[in-house]
Amino acid sequence: MDYLDGNVLGGALGEVFAVDVTAAVGWCASCGTSGAIGQAHVYTDAPGLVARCPACGEVLLRLVRDDGRAWLDLRGISCLQLALPAGG
């Protein structure tokens, strides 16, 4: 099955977070590999968006939105490193 990459998550995650998450570094809870969320493999032909680790293929993140609500499952990411806005 074909996939895109984490850059495509920017708009949907931008509805939830106040900082850009695609440039954040995430650690895979399954294999420990770290990388920018923008480089995750993203499958869009599901009810939501599913991001997988490019190294081991495990699910990093799932985002489903419907009817004014969003469900965000981040259990595949053990840690997120975010750049804080200047002055933060």
Added chain:
Amino acid sequence: MARAAVLGRLNWLIATVSAVRDETATARTIVLDVPGWPGHAAGQHVDVRLTAPDGYSAQRSYSIASAPAGSRLELTVQRLEDGEVSPYLAQILEVGYPLELRGPIGGWFVWDAAGLRPVLLVAGGSGIVPLMAMIRTRAAAGSQAPFRLVYSVRSPDTVIYSSELHERQARARAGDPDGVSVSYVYTRTAPPGSDVPPGRIGPDALAVAGWLPGQAPAVFVCGPTGYVEAAADILTRAGHDPGRIKTERFGPTGG
């Protein structure tokens, strides 16, 4: 890593089409006026939303093609025959029409105009669009970062931004630092007189036209998923640090 800007909530904006320009038989540039546009970095994209009278709506991501210029924004859309959104944008949309979009989006696949490091751009098909934004932003910012572009196309008539790229390449050949070195890989039909047979991108195309790994270029690869995988693999095998290779894929779901 560059510090992230505070985006606040990403809001939908209503843009107005101020011009359209055919780039190839199937690709069209849409020039938009977006009141309230906050500016963008080269490589970022927007989400475009179309809503039917019955409320059905479809949303797609499109790369920004232009350098930042006030409320003016350019998108280039490749028409996909069975697409839900791109045929409307590439064929039906006219000057004066409104278009709903939000952005700028993405802080990863971005070239920082203050950077001095050499840059290698690798484009497959309409993957040229965000890379063209980098080339245009470099020119607008007066950056001296050396740029090289390797652009894979099916045939000469599918080259987007053909005359602009030709002009920048001519300047590079004349030794003008504003120029950009451009080389093409033709995957189906090569131009008459070409000494390279058509074929997929290979190590030679990137080795001849690109920078050596020791020059530590920042690499941006954009194209269909299979193309991006192949190009990134070739570059990594040639010794380029995977940490300096940024990729953006688009796929059949993008129509």
